[in-house]
Amino acid sequence: MGILEINDVTLRFGGVVALDKVSYEVKKGEIFSLIGPNGAGKTSMLNCISGLYKPSSGSVCFNGEEITHFKPHKRAALGIARAFQNIELFPHLSVLDNLMLGRHVRMKTGILSGGLYWGKAQKEEVLHRQKVEEVIDFLEIEHIRDTPVGRLAYGLQKRVEVGRALALEPEILLLDEPMAGMNSEEKEDMARYIIDIHEEMETTIILIEHDMGVVMDLSDHIAVLDFGKLIGYGTPYEIQNNQKVIDAYLGVENVG
Known part of the structure; x- marks a missing residue:
């Protein structure tokens, strides 16, 4: 099966x-x-x-x-996580914030405790942030982590799009x-990341x-x-x- x-x-x-x-x-x-x-x-x-x-x-x-x-x-x-053909990121938010949005279905705390950022909600936020930092390191985008996505070159936006899906920790x-719209160098980079996702994260693609x-x-x-x-x-x-x-x-x- x-x-x-x-x-x-x-x-x-x-x-x-x-x-x-x-x-x-x-x-x-x-x-x-x-x-x-x-x-x-x-x-x-x-x-x-x-x-x-x-x-x-x-x-x-x-x-x-x-x-x-x-x-x-x-x-x-x-x-099951998805990266779209047409980039579906929030251009005015930073790379970090866009990736944090990829964690939304993993978050368990309610609106009230989350808004107060206290106790259980604070601990959960720290754990989700750690997972996102791992994705940032993996995709080598530390230098743009605080940059609004809308300011990034197209190839980097595509990488962030993949990163947001990875933040979910998907099985598939x-x-x-x-690689649509990328130059040859960007395609080579994306192919390398796909291989790494498959081999290091053991993700079905x-x-x-x-x-x-x-x-x-x-x-x-x-x-x-x-x-x-x-x-x-x-x-x-x-x-x-x-x-x-x-x-x-x-x-x-x-x-x-």
């Missing part, structure tokens, strides 16, 4: 079928990539996993428990095009990425979507030699 099981997931928006009976599993501790042409349904799939979308039919199971009807915050509390980290070199180098298994349908599933070698996948990316020549 995988840590995540997708069973016949279908997602409809009116007459548009974004996902069509998609099934696969993600094994615990692997880097799993979702690829496909633009509009294939990749982000819609991540939205079904994180709870932003509810499938029209089918099921999503996490650690053997069906979570199809769980709200996003409950899935986050279970250990969903990364939606973490589901990755959407258009750079096929990165996908083939990092992934243990790959699922390929095209017009909402699963057309390929396997190891990087198997995907590279899958004719349906080749046709989807390169097109099929019409002869005659």
Whole structure:
């Protein structure tokens, strides 16, 4: 049994079928990539996993428990964290404050005790701050910890976006095009951080990425979507030699 099981997931928006009976599993501790042409349904799939979308039919199971009807915050509390393709940070808050927001589902004290910052609430704040400081050290962003996110270069903002998801201490980290818009040096840095997250934090990663070199180098298994349908599933070698996948990316020549 995988840590995540997708069973016949279908997602409809009116007459548009974004996902069509998609099934696969993600094994615990692997880097799993979702690829496909633009509009294939990749982000819609991540939205079904994180709870932003509810499938029209089918099921999503996490650690053997069906979570199809769980709200996003409950899935986050279970250990599913998300970094978005379009940066969803608070630009006027510091890096540190943005990362602290990633701890919100782990906080147990109530509004009153938290507002007074006394006793149990104070101790909890210290513990959460320690976890965030570990993420700051891990991602090598100590020098910008007090800088408002809106002042940062794009590549650093993407790193903070990943950091906020990491602050949740997830079992599964969903990364939606973490290297989009980056230069080659920034891509190399992000690839290194993804490997480190996987190996040092033993985090299962589901990755959407258009750079096929990165996908083939990092992934243990790959699922390929095209017009909402699963057309390929396997190891990087198997995907590279899958004719349906080749046709989807390169097109099929019409002869005659």
